[in-house]
Amino acid sequence: xxxxxxxxxxxxxxxxxxxxxxxxxxxxxxxxxxxxxxxxxxxxxxxxxxxxxxxxxxxxxxxxxxxxxxxxxxxxxxxxxxxxxxxxxxxxxxxxxxxxxxxxxxxxxxxxxxxxxxxxxxxxxxxxxxxxxxxxxxxxxxxxxxxxxxxxxxxxxxxxxxxxxxxxxxxxxxxxxxxxxxxxxxxxxxxxxxxxxxxxxxxxxxxxxxxxxxxxxxxxxxxxxxxxxxxxxxxxxxxxxxxxxxxxxxxxxxxxxxxxxxxxxxxxxxxxxxxxxxxxxxxxxxxxxxxxxxxxxxxxxxxxxxxxxxxxxxxxxxxxxxxxxxxxxxxxxxxxxxxxxxxxxxxxxxxxxxxxxxxxxxxxxxxxxxxxxxxxxxxxxxxxxxxxxxxxxxxxxxxxxxxxxxxxxxxxxxxxxxxxxxxxxxxxxxxxxxxxxxxxxxxxxxxxxxxxxxxxxxxxx
Numbered sequence: 001x002x003x004x005x006x007x008x009x010x011x012x013x014x015x016x017x018x019x020x021x022x023x024x025x026x027x028x029x030x031x032x033x034x035x036x037x038x039x040x041x042x043x044x045x046x047x048x049x050x051x052x053x054x055x056x057x058x059x060x061x062x063x064x065x066x067x068x069x070x071x072x073x074x075x076x077x078x079x080x081x082x083x084x085x086x087x088x089x090x091x092x093x094x095x096x097x098x099x100x101x102x103x104x105x106x107x108x109x110x111x112x113x114x115x116x117x118x119x120x121x122x123x124x125x126x127x128x129x130x131x132x133x134x135x136x137x138x139x140x141x142x143x144x145x146x147x148x149x150x151x152x153x154x155x156x157x158x159x160x161x162x163x164x165x166x167x168x169x170x171x172x173x174x175x176x177x178x179x180x181x182x183x184x185x186x187x188x189x190x191x192x193x194x195x196x197x198x199x200x201x202x203x204x205x206x207x208x209x210x211x212x213x214x215x216x217x218x219x220x221x222x223x224x225x226x227x228x229x230x231x232x233x234x235x236x237x238x239x240x241x242x243x244x245x246x247x248x249x250x251x252x253x254x255x256x257x258x259x260x261x262x263x264x265x266x267x268x269x270x271x272x273x274x275x276x277x278x279x280x281x282x283x284x285x286x287x288x289x290x291x292x293x294x295x296x297x298x299x300x301x302x303x304x305x306x307x308x309x310x311x312x313x314x315x316x317x318x319x320x321x322x323x324x325x326x327x328x329x330x331x332x333x334x335x336x337x338x339x340x341x342x343x344x345x346x347x348x349x350x351x352x353x354x355x356x357x358x359x360x361x362x363x364x365x366x367x368x369x370x371x372x373x374x375x376x377x378x379x380x381x382x383x384x385x386x387x388x389x390x391x392x393x394x395x396x397x398x399x400x401x402x403x404x405x406x407x408x409x410x411x412x413x414x415x416x417x418x419x420x421x422x423x424x425x426x427x428x429x430x431x432x433x434x435x436x437x438x439x440x441x442x443x444x445x446x447x448x449x450x451x452x453x454x455x456x457x458x459x460x461x
Contacts, residue, residue: 373427
């Protein structure tokens with residue numbers, strides 16, 4: 001049965017005292033509406049009507065909810081597992097994220113860019129991206145395991161048969177997990193991005209407790225594998241059985257991605273450097289300072305990275321709306337820049353002021369060793385707003401040479417400065433590296449903002 005679309009407002013019926021919603025020009029009592037209709041009308045009542053900000057808010061909430069539940073997961077992990085196990089497990093999961101992003105070929109951002117205008121090609125496009133990313137990510141994980149004795153001897157526990165299978169499965173599954181976020185965003189269902197992350201986090205915490213009760217050394221990794229399986233099943237049922245058919249029904253165009261391979265290759269190349277900057281640093285800390293310091297770094301990074309995720313998710317909403325209304329890209333970007341600055345500014349002040357208290361939940365050692373690092377990471381998130389939105393503008397305009405160049409510069413500076421500062425400053429050096437890098441990149445982007453903000457739509461990729 002196909003339900004009619006709900007208009008963007010609801011009101012209280014003065015006669016009956018019940019909530020009604022306007023549907024196709026008529027009112028529908030709440031008792032006759034589906035759960036999905038109730039949720040969507042509730043979202044429209046609470047969040048801004050403008051889809052740019054509404055979807056951006058929901059994606060930001062997804063990051064915050066995921067971070068809160070993820071922090072709870074690591075709080076429990078530090079209580080139930082030794083610091084060494086936590087450090088090793090986080091480093092292994094960081095490699096999972098890096099390898100998944102290598103294997104998924106940045107097809108999540110590809111879906112965000114092209115699904116809004118794909119029409120009846122949407123399902124085929126999503127499934128094709130799923131298949132390619134899962135296969136490539138599994139292959140990348142397998143190749144990494146072959147190289148563990150030489151490149152990451154601290155992770156040799158991954159070479160046992162059961163753990164190796166879990167590692168490969170988690171890598172392939174996480175690649176699809178990332179892409180379903182992009183697909184749900186592209187079909188304007190950001191509420192389900194929140195939902196899938198809540199499911200993933202809750203199942204992960206439950207399985208973590210089971211692993212601790214069974215005294216499993218790989219309990220942290222196993223909990224990720226099980227949670228991914230559950231989240232993928234639920235989210236893709238909603239995406240493929242409900243969201244995609246609705247997206248196809250209301251679409252006014254059905255374009256095959258134009259010059260898609262060239263765009264995907266350039267976008268993927270740039271994203272590798274960005275993700276390397278995010279995920280290689282924990283491995284550098286592990287190799288240079290040991291598992292205990294890696295644990296202290298990892299938990300501070302988990303909290304600080306949330307501020308980066310909020311900026312990136314708001315940028316995804318900008319790309320989706322820019323594809324639908326390219327003539328309003330400049331207007332949307334200016335509004336999003338101001339909005340993100342205000343939103344994250346408050347978050348940065350909060351994290352910087354309460355850094356010791358936030359890290360104390362993980363244990364006194366985390367607060368003692370990671371407070372300065374967390375404050376530096378929080379401060380670096382402010383210039384990152386400019387860098388992240390500039391990259392999204394270039395992606396929307398398909399001017400990827402500049403986007404790739406900035407991401408290469410980010411990776412080289414972060415990894416180079418981290419390697420140089422770790423021996424003398426410890427994990428605080430990584431925070432200095434991020435703050436210096438973001439300030440150096442953001443300053444010229446602010447000074448010459450008109451050059452990337454108002455440049456025409458000529459294509460370089």
